[in-house]
Amino acid sequence: MATTNLPNQPAKKGTQIHWGKVALFIFLLVFTIVYMSPFFGAIITSVRTQEDISVNGFWSIPTEVTFSNYTEAWQRANVDRYLLNSFIITIPALIGTIFLSSLSAYALARHRFRINRFIYFMYVAGTLLPFQILLLPVFLLSNYLGIYDTYWAVILIHTAFQMGFCTFVLRNFMRTLPGEIMDAARIDGCSEWGIYWRIVMPLTVPGIAAIATLEFTWIFNDYIWALMLIQNDELKPVTSGLTTLQGQFVTNWPLIVAGALLAAIPTVVVFFALQRYFIGGLTLGSVK
Amino acid sequence: MAVMSQDPLNKDQKKRPDTQTFGQKVGHFVRKHNLTPYFFITPPLLLYIMWVIGPMFYTFYLSMTDWDGISRNRETRRPEFEFIGLENFYDLFGSLGKVIPSAFEYSLYNNLVWLLVFITIPLVMGLGLAVILNQGIHGERWFKVGIFLPQILSLAVVALIWSWVYNPRAGLINTFLAGIGVAPENLPGWLADKDWAIWSVIAAATWRQIGYVMILYVAGLKNVPVTLLEAAQVDGANAWERFRYVTLPLLMPVTTIVIVISVIDSLRAFDLVQIMTRGGPANSTSVLANLMYIQAFNNYRMGLGAATAVVLFFISLVFIIAYLYRVMQDELEY
Secondary structure, three states, rough: OOOOOOOOOOOOOOOOOOOOHHHHHHHHHHHHHHHHHHHHHHHHHOOHHHHHHHHHHHOOOOOOOOOOHHHHHOOOOOOOHHHHHHHHHHHHHHHHHHHHHHHHHHHHOOOOOOOOOHHHHHHOOOOOOOOHHHHHHHHHHHHHHHOOOOOHHHHHHHHHHHHHHHHHHHHHHHHOOHHHHHHHHHHHOOOHHHHHHHHHHHHHHHHHHHHHHHHHHHOOOOHHHHHHOOOOOOOOOOOHHHHHHHOOOOOOOHHHOOOOHHHHHHHHHHHHHHHHHHHHHHHHHHHO | OOHHHHHHHHHHHHHHHHHHOOOHHHHHHHHOOOOOHHHHHHHHHHHHHHHHHHHHHHHHHHHEOOOOOOEOOOOOOOEOEOOOOOOHHHHHOOOOOOOOOOOHHHHHHHHHHHHHHHHHHHHHHHHHHHHHEEEEEEEEOHHHHHHHHHOOHHHHHHHHHHHOOOOHOOOOOHHHHHHHOOHHOOOOOOOHHOOOOOHHHHHHHHHHHHHHHHHHOOOOOOOOOHHHHHHHOOOOOOOHHHHHHHHHHHHHHHHHHHHHHHHHHHHHHOOOHHOOOOOOOOOOOOHHHHHHHHHHHHOOOHHHHHHHHHHHHHHHHHHHHHHHHHHHHHHHOO
């Protein structure tokens, strides 16, 4: 790991204790534990029964550890269905947005044409748009097309809205590819589609992996579009489904918190499995 | 040699137009007019115009109508409404400065507070943590993961966890305060308390944001050349001076991004308010995004909701332009 330790400090032996670092370590340890306490607290609450907590209070030794809140949230509160819906919405939207933005990114990065910059800036600006400004017309449009209250309504708006950021990142990534390879392919008679599909896309895989990891969590975590466009409880993704659960089990905190933690599992798993890509995606989009 | 090279080539070229297949002709036309990029940009662009650009302009139009969200033409089934000019905007801005603050006034104020908190606290704490983690602390990876974790959770999950944390009777904070001996009547109601509510919501949002900012600064710090810091040290700069005059200026691009992201995120704030308080108690946690949703879908005043969204848009526009300006400068460097 990179450090700002300067080499001209006297070389210390490994066994010597750096008190400054020990102090920083302890500070960080305490800070991180306090910082994560809502999360830890939620986990502890979720494995206790409501009677136990309401009688003995949160700061007591649990009388028993139980996973019944999880099973109940999974079965009775529909979290299993909600999670499945989240995947049904997220995966097509993710594939769609990445494929479509790679098309425009290729044209914007590798071709000169009159409105190139204009289109690029439009996508960049669209990334920052407060999407509330799209809310009512998208609601109307979905109604008009007859896809309101179906998966398609949410899939389409995600595909379209996330394209701005994906195009921005992929275009900048494709710009760093060496142009000679494409010129060579062109001379060898490769079609433009062939150049895009067989040369540029394979070379863009690291960029796509990074952006896909990030986009997965963003689309999966969306709440407002799901709330707006899906009413049918059987079709709700886990984010808007959770609030239904909250309304249903008003003060049953162990169960609500268990449902919330279940809802968090997919994105947390993706983050841990693909951590490098995830962080890469964050910095690709922001630090050039 | 001259004959050899002339003959086959010339023949070929002369014959070409006649023997070209239809596909070749199209290819020739496309190349001549440089149409290739348009084939690539058109499909995504159509979708983008239909679902993003078009709706944006339609909101401007809707904001000047009195649509209630229900009235439809009996035959065409199209929404039916009248054009009323800027009346919705007079409604909004006319509600400012009353004795009892309107929901719109609360929203403007809360968005401003949210924005100010977001561009200060996550920035300072994120930078501080990144600098500490950059010292080569034992187990730094786990600290990073722990502090970044809230960012991965959806806002809905964060909202539910914090609703529990803030719960006056069963929540983490109040049971802790009661445990260390705070009298029950002194325990704040957090989300239920008009004076505490917005700060409680913003605190939960900040909790999720700090890790994000920290990760951006960690990446930025890796790009600060050690040689510059060494040179500064040779010149007699102490640790603070090295940070202030070498590291911090070099982190400026990251800081710009952090500020832009924080501003945009604070203006988009919706999920936490919607789930934790629905804008209450007594509008005290209302933000523009939430207000527009309530006006449009709970009060059936779509026109007014659209007008609120337009106000939100113009506030964001200032920052969008500033960011575009920066991106444009980057482009000119090429």
